[in-house]
Amino acid sequence: MRLSGRIAAAIEIVEGLNNRIRPVSLALKEWGQANRFAGSKDRAAIGNLVYDVMRKRLSHEYSMQSNSGRSLVLSAVIRDWEVSIKELETAFASDNYAPEQISKDEEKLLSANPLANAPEHIQANIPKWLEEEFRSSLGKNWLDEASALSERPPLDMRVNSLKTTAEKVTKSLDRFAVEPANIATQGLRIAAGSGPARIANISADEAYLKGLVEIQDQGSQLVSSLSNVKAGEQVLDYCAGAGGKTLALAALMENKGQIFAHDIDRNRLAPIFDRLKRAGVRNVQVRSPQKNALDNLVGKMDKIVVDAPCSGSGTWRRHPDARWRLSEEQLEKRCTEQAQILREAKEFLHPGGELIYITCSLLPKENLQQIEAFIKDNKDFDSIDPKARWSEIFPNAKQQPIFDKRGMTLTPLSVESDGFYISILQKTN
Numbered sequence: 211m212r213l214s215g216r217i218a219a220a221i222e223i224v225e226g227l228n229n230r231i232r233p234v235s236l237a238l239k240e241w242g243q244a245n246r247f248a249g250s251k252d253r254a255a256i257g258n259l260v261y262d263v264m265r266k267r268l269s270h271e272y273s274m275q276s277n278s279g280r281s282l283v284l285s286a287v288i289r290d291w292e293v294s295i296k297e298l299e300t301a302f303a304s305d306n307y308a309p310e311q312i313s314k315d316e317e318k319l320l321s322a323n324p325l326a327n328a329p330e331h332i333q334a335n336i337p338k339w340l341e342e343e344f345r346s347s348l349g350k351n352w353l354d355e356a357s358a359l360s361e362r363p364p365l366d367m368r369v370n371s372l373k374t375t376a377e378k379v380t381k382s383l384d385r386f387a388v389e390p391a392n393i394a395t396q397g398l399r400i401a402a403g404s405g406p407a408r409i410a411n412i413s414a415d416e417a418y419l420k421g422l423v424e425i426q427d428q429g430s431q432l433v434s435s436l437s438n439v440k441a442g443e444q445v446l447d448y449c450a451g452a453g454g455k456t457l458a459l460a461a462l463m464e465n466k467g468q469i470f471a472h473d474i475d476r477n478r479l480a481p482i483f484d485r486l487k488r489a490g491v492r493n494v495q496v497r498s499p500q501k502n503a504l505d506n507l508v509g510k511m512d513k514i515v516v517d518a519p520c521s522g523s524g525t526w527r528r529h530p531d532a533r534w535r536l537s538e539e540q541l542e543k544r545c546t547e548q549a550q551i552l553r554e555a556k557e558f559l560h561p562g563g564e565l566i567y568i569t570c571s572l573l574p575k576e577n578l579q580q581i582e583a584f585i586k587d588n589k590d591f592d593s594i595d596p597k598a599r600w601s602e603i604f605p606n607a608k609q610q611p612i613f614d615k616r617g618m619t620l621t622p623l624s625v626e627s628d629g630f631y632i633s634i635l636q637k638t639n
Contacts, residue, residue, distance in 0.1 A: 211252040213293070214301040214308035216406070217283055219245070219252075220259040221309060225279030227260075227531075234260055234531045255406030262286045264530040265360040268335045272328050274319050280309060281316070288320045291405045295320055335360045339538060340523075343573045347619060348612060355572075355612075358622040359629065362402035363527040365410050366627075368426040369396040371461045372490050374417075382417040386410045392626050393607045394431040396461070398423070421488035426454050429524070429570070429620045429627030434458035435603050436632055437566045441466035443512040446504070448472055448555045450496075453482035455517055455568075460491040470507060472497040504558065511558045513566060518548045520569040520576050524629020527622060545575050552584050556591070556637070565591065565635040570628060572619060577631040581616045585635070593617065594634040 211219070223241050227234065238257050242248065248256070263270060263286045267277075273289070274281035287293050295317055302308040312320070325333055331341045334356035348355040367388075369376045376398060380388050383398075391397025400410045417423050434455050439445055441464045447456045450471035459469055471494050473479040479498065486494055497503045521541055526533045552567065559565055567584075569576050585591055593616040600610065600618060609625045611618040617633030 211248060211255075212301065212305050212308075213406075214298075214305040216252060216255050216259065217287060217298075218307060218309050219248070219256045220263070220283045221279040223256070223260050223279070224263055224282055228277065228279060231535065233535075234264055251406070251408065254408040258403075258406055258409075259283060259286060259291070261530055262290050262362075264534070265362075265527070266290065266335050267530075267534060268332050269325055269328065272332045273322070273324050274316075281319075284312070284316065284320060293405075333357065336533060337536070340536075340573070343575065346574045347572050347577070348621070351623075355621050355623045359523075359526045359533075359572075360530070361527060361622065362404075363427075363622070363628065364402045365400040365412070365425065366391065366394075366427045366431070367398045367400075367412070367423045368394070368431050368458060368461075369398060370422055370424060370457075370489050371396055372465055373420070374422040379417050379423050382422070383412060383415060386412065391428050391431075393604055393609065394428045395435070397428050397431050399428070419488075421490055424454065424457055424485075424489065426458065427528075427628045429625070429630040430454060431458060432604075432620060432625065432627060433566075433568050433630050433632045435462065436599055436634070437462075437513060437515055438564075438599070438603065438634075439463050439467075439513055443467045444507075444510060445469045445513045445515065446472065446507060446511045446555070446558050447515045447517070448558075449474075449515075449517045449519065449551065450482060451475075451478045451517065453479075453485050455515065456482065456494060457485060457489050457491060459515065460486075460489070460493055463493060465491065465493045467493055469494045470497050470504070470511075471495070472499070472504060474499045507558050509558065509560050511560065512563050514555050514559050514563070515566045515568065516551055516555050517568045518551055518576075520544050520548065520571040521573055522570055523572045524570040524621075524631075527628065541573070541575065545580065548576060548580050549583065552580070556588065559637045561590075561637050561639050563637050564594070565637065567617075567631075567633045567635065569631045571631060572621065572629040577619065577633070578614050578616055581633045581635070585616075590638050591635045592638055594636055596633070599634055 263282045270282045270285040271277045331338045345352050386400045412418050450456050450473045456471045596618045611620045620627050620630040
């Protein structure tokens with residue numbers, strides 16, 4: 211397919227999303243099944259364009275004074291892919307499957323730069339109702355911080371130190387131009403592409419298949435390290451999900467001690483078994499969600515990791531359409547769930563142990579406010595100095611997260627990661 215055909219396809223998909231709200235990944239899959247003539251490079255380019263529209267949907271709407279699929283896609287091609295209007299006109303003229311030629315009104319809008327005077331939530335590409343949350347969480351630099359969530363993310367990986375070294379993995383993946391992560395000690399990174407460039411796929415590579423490397427955002431690696439687990443400890447991963455952090459914790463513990471991986475959702479937990487086997491992890495017990503599954507762990511854990519379900523606002527680079535589907539009701543529901551999970555998880559900790567609370571959110575309601583409420587109701591818990599913990603684990607880091615009195619917020623702009631929050635609480639008696 212030519213560029214013009216890819217643009218036409220993207221317009222069709224975005225217009226479909228306007229008419230029926232659903233995840234972009236599902237819309238792209240449906241389009242691919244209905245248009246099997248499109249090759250893998252075409253599907254990748256179309257997917258990139260649709261995701262780029264969603265990353266900056268609000269500013270594209272504002273710039274074009276329209277939310278039509280055509281307006282949004284043309285704006286993304288011109289402003290984000292840096293294709294000139296003249297190039298598009300030439301491409302459209304020579305392709306029978308191209309969209310209609312650009313009108314004079316469209317050309318005027320595409321040539322303008324109206325965002326300088328746009329409301330700040332539009333410049334930031336976040337829903338208006340979340341603006342105060344972002345201001346509160348990210349401080350005076352909140353607009354730049356929020357805007358960084360609209361850029362394409364790199365592909366981050368964690369070297370499995372139980373099996374190999376970063377040097378060996380880098381050599382195995384040399385065709386991808388792999389570079390060391392800027393902070394994570396076992397992190398590697400493949401830079402994000404631009405325009406139609408395909409996202410690197412390492413899942414078919416020998417290094418991945420043999421468990422030498424895991425796909426894991428740097429932020430997830432950093433919060434795993436900040437948990438400060440030690441070899442020989444007893445650790446409960448209370449919301450283990452598919453096991454990404456479980457595997458990172460096992461490597462940090464050098465396969466010594468014991469990690470109990472638990473989740474209330476069997477479907478989320480299911481992939482962990484194959485992942486543990488592939489990674490060569492031997493110190494993890496999976497506790498499936500059933501009655502009394504964790505009873506014998508009460509009061510015995512050195513560390514409890516609570517990677518709580520949340521809004522996912524920190525992952526909007528990777529799931530940009532999620533920001534437009536999030537509602538105030540959904541956020542309140544998540545906050546209620548988080549408070550309940552903290553009440554449950556605390557019972558498994560022994561005095562002196564640490565409760566590590568993690569979200570992939572940038573919203574104070576899910577982060578600082580959640581921790582303040584927990585400490586108010588649980589006088590035997592207090593937070594560990596977040597700056598001291600960061601300096602202890604990453605003494606040579608040239609970048610730092612955003613600190614508050616109870617924890618720290620990792621962001622794309624501050625530490626080049628997805629958005630995460632972590633607070634470490636110690637049980638005092």
